[in-house]
Amino acid sequence: MSTKQQEKSLQTMRELMDSAQALFNSKGFAKTTVAEITDGAGYAKGSFYRHWKSKDELFLDILAAKLGNYREERARRIGEAETLEDVLDVIWDFLDTIVGDRNWSKVFLEFTVHAAGDSELRRKLNKSIYRLSNDIFAEMVGSHVISGYSAKKLGALNTALFEGFLIHDLLETGELSREDVRRAALTMIRTLAISGEASS
């Protein structure tokens, strides 16, 4: 098995991924063409399909590369967290990391919605580590919930508020900062975890 050829192949993939990432950032996922990606890295269009089955697969790879680094870090900090506030801090630091800069969060959301129309792709995305699964969330906050409210639902609500903020950000209405949302999420989760629902 030729190490040198494998290395070359990996190098090409890295170059294409870098080119793609830069383009996704500036133009979004849908508006970036495969030809632009390969041109940007100095290859022909056909080369792209030696490495990925489709543009979607490339995106999943970029996503995995972007997030893989943070799993360990997160696991360690979760172990240290003692209060509900601590846990939510870790979670939101992770979410902030995911979206990084503004443009990336746009692309991220764009792809999420795009993936929803394709059950196979949707499955892969849900399986990917990006979405903080409700099970993990429940495990993390479960011991802090004293009201009897479902911990998994709390996780889903937290994710909903986060992803809703991505839309807010996307449409540039500019009312909320990331910090506003983070604090509001803490307030919501804490109230539900301690007192349960407001009676109507």
Add this chain to the structure above:
Amino acid sequence: MSTKQQEKSLQTMRELMDSAQALFNSKGFAKTTVAEITDGAGYAKGSFYRHWKSKDELFLDILAAKLGNYREERARRIGEAETLEDVLDVIWDFLDTIVGDRNWSKVFLEFTVHAAGDSELRRKLNKSIYRLSNDIFAEMVGSHVISGYSAKKLGALNTALFEGFLIHDLLETGELSREDVRRAALTMIRTLAISGEASS
């Protein structure tokens, strides 16, 4: 000025809009082609572009038609609302109306994200009545906020939670019901409006 011709033109538009709406519901916005829309109504593709500049414009028209009916109703009920709970009830009834059935809410979100990549389209969508503007929300709930928290931010948070739920729904993770989210929103808004933010 020919009344009969105008009427015929309007009739054609209605037929095309009906065909489009059915297709959007079953296949989503992106995957529905213009040719399918015109075929479904018994016209040729070129006819479509006599009535709309693009598929995007058609969607905005459908949106306006779908929501126009509910403005009056909403205005009346808002006038009658006395407590914060009443106001949020009206707002969430309106939001429920917007998304109607599950499929339409998918399409709705799909288009929102699609529009984000085009500044002109984004402007039109934000201007459209679908997004409950934060100003209106502030006007509606302002008098019930005693904690000093910005009423406009409350509106934006409410919208974020709603739109985040659309994503949740889209990805079919199935943890939350619409009712769950509605109650969680009430809890969040009420806590922030009365007590302000949780201290961390």
Add this chain to the structure above:
DNA sequence: GTAGAAAATGACCAACGGTCACTTTTTGAC
């Protein structure tokens, strides 16, 4: 009945994601 205007048509175009037969480069055995 006829001229002009509006509605309807479908062949056509450019752009795109993806395919594939072909060329170039690399590798390992001799």
Add this chain to the structure above:
DNA sequence: GTCAAAAAGTGACCGTTGGTCATTTTCTAC
């Protein structure tokens, strides 16, 4: 060094799609 097989790289090509436009059909006013 030679050579054959395998991998990497190429770009012309395909099907689909949103959108255009010269042409035909239908309707209206007189």
